[in-house]
Each structure stands twice: as C-alpha cells, then as structure tokens.
Amino acid sequence: MPEALWQALEYLKQGGWTMIPLIGFSLLMWMFILERWWSFRRLESSDIKITRAVKAMDEGSYKGVREGLRARLVRDFLERRAGEPDVDRRVLQECTLALRHSLKDRLAAIAVLASVAPLLGLLGTVLGMIETFDVISVFGTGNARAMAGGISVALVTTQSGLIIAIPGLFISGALARRARRLENRLDEVAVILDRHIKLGGPAPSAEVEAT
Numbered sequence: 299m300p301e302a303l304w305q306a307l308e309y310l311k312q313g314g315w316t317m318i319p320l321i322g323f324s325l326l327m328w329m330f331i332l333e334r335w336w337s338f339r340r341l342e343s344s345d346i347k348i349t350r351a352v353k354a355m356d357e358g359s360y361k362g363v364r365e366g367l368r369a370r371l372v373r374d375f376l377e378r379r380a381g382e383p384d385v386d387r388r389v390l391q392e393c394t395l396a397l398r399h400s401l402k403d404r405l406a407a408i409a410v411l412a413s414v415a416p417l418l419g420l421l422g423t424v425l426g427m428i429e430t431f432d433v434i435s436v437f438g439t440g441n442a443r444a445m446a447g448g449i450s451v452a453l454v455t456t457q458s459g460l461i462i463a464i465p466g467l468f469i470s471g472a473l474a475r476r477a478r479r480l481e482n483r484l485d486e487v488a489v490i491l492d493r494h495i496k497l498g499g500p501a502p503s504a505e506v507e508a509t
Contacts, residue, residue: 312450316422317458320415324462327411330404331466334473341367341480348487352494367480368487371397375491386495394488401477401484408473412466419459426452 311317345366346354354372358379374393379386430449 312454314422314425314451314455316418316425316451316455320418320422320455320458320462323411323415323418327408327415327462327466330408330411331469331473334404334408338473338476338480340365341370345369345483346372348490351487351491355491355494367397367484371484371487371491383495383498387492390488390492390495394484397484398481401480405470405474405477408466409470412463412470415462415466416456416459419456419463422455422459423452426450426455 343366346369348368351368351372355376358376371390371393374396375386375390378389378393380389426449429451
C-alpha cells in the first residue's frame with residue numbers, strides 16, 4: 299500500500315470516531331454537488347432558443363427538442379396540454395413551478411451538510427479535550443505522550459470539519475446563484491409562452507410526437 303495512503307489512514311485514525319460521520323457527510327455532500335453541477339450543465343448547454351420553443355408549441359410536437367431547460371418546459375407542457383387556452387395557461391404554470399422546484403433539489407442539503415461539518419469537528423474537539431483532561435487527572439501533566447492522543451483528536455477533527463465546510467459553502471453559494479439564473483431563464487420563456495397561449499396560438503396536433 300502506498301505510503302501516502304498509510305499516512306492518510308493514520309491521520310483519520312487520530313481523529314477518532316467522529317471522523318466516520320465527517321467522512322460520510324463529505325462524500326454525500328460532494329455526491330450532491332456533482333449531481334447538481336451535471337444537471338445544471340445539461341440544462342444550460344443543451345437548451346433551445348425561445349423561438350424554437352414557441353415553434354414546438356405551435357406544432358404540438360417536441361420532436362428534435364433537446365434536454366435544456368426551455369426544452370423540458372415545452373416537453374412537459376405538450377404532454378399535458380388540453381387545447382383550451384385557460385386550461386393550458388394553468389398547465390404551463392404548473393409545469394413552470396415543478397421545474398423551479400427541481401432546480402432547487404439538493405441545494406439546501408448541500409448547504410446543511412457543509413454547515414454541519416464544522417459542528418462535528420467541534421464535537422471532536424470537545425471529546426479530545428475531555429480525553430486530555432482525563433489523562434491529566436490520572437497521570438498529571440508530566441506524561442506528554444498520553445495527552446497527545448486527546449490533543450490529536452481535538453485538532454484533527456476541527457481541521458477536517460473546516461476542510462469539508464469551506465469549499466462546500468462556497469460551492470453551495472455558486473450553485474444557488476446558478477439556479478437563480480436558470481430560474482430567470484425559465485420565467486422569461488414561461489411569460490412568452492403564456493402570452494402566446496393567451497393570444498391564441500395554433501391548436502395542438504392530434505398526437506404529440508415523442509423524441
């Protein structure tokens with residue numbers, strides 16, 4: 299086993315049992331971050347223009363529509379479209395609201411996991427100090443080696459909590475800003491499509507074509 303891996307395992311061992319939830323929270327947080335990043339990337343890079351979205355509504359078909367944000371709104375709307383302007387406007391609102399909620403998926407969880415990490419580190423600090431004081435009560439202050447274990451727990455868990463929290467909080471903020479930009483894009487196309495329905499765009503075709 300490479301020496302670097304042994305050193306990493308020894309470092310984790312020094313942090314005590316609080317390193318287990320810290321590692322679990324870190325893995326879960328980064329899993330959510332990667333999922334959100336990939337999802338937002340697809341919604342942005344594979345999107346269609348507003349004119350293409352209006353054309354797809356007029357044709358009553360989402361054939362050739364890709365995986366972008368506007369494309370998803372058009373596809374969801376066409377799958378539920380009734381052909382009555384008043385009903386269709388409500389359907390469009392519901393589809394828009396559902397997509398807005400989907401943009402916020404896991405963002406709160408990422409922020410919570412990043413915020414909890416330093417608290418777990420603080421818990422490890424408290425446990426390490428308790429262990430140190432227990433050693434002092436038995437051996438006094440003359441046994442530095444015995445006290446080192448508790449001090450290691452205190453320092454390693456605090457450091458690990460901060461290492462997890464700092465990038466997590468920054469990335470959480472960046473993802474939240476990206477979600478707001480996508481929400482603005484969604485609202486923009488929803489207003490245009492709603493106006494198009496209100497003004498009486500062409501009726502939907504008899505059968506909506508699948509991609």
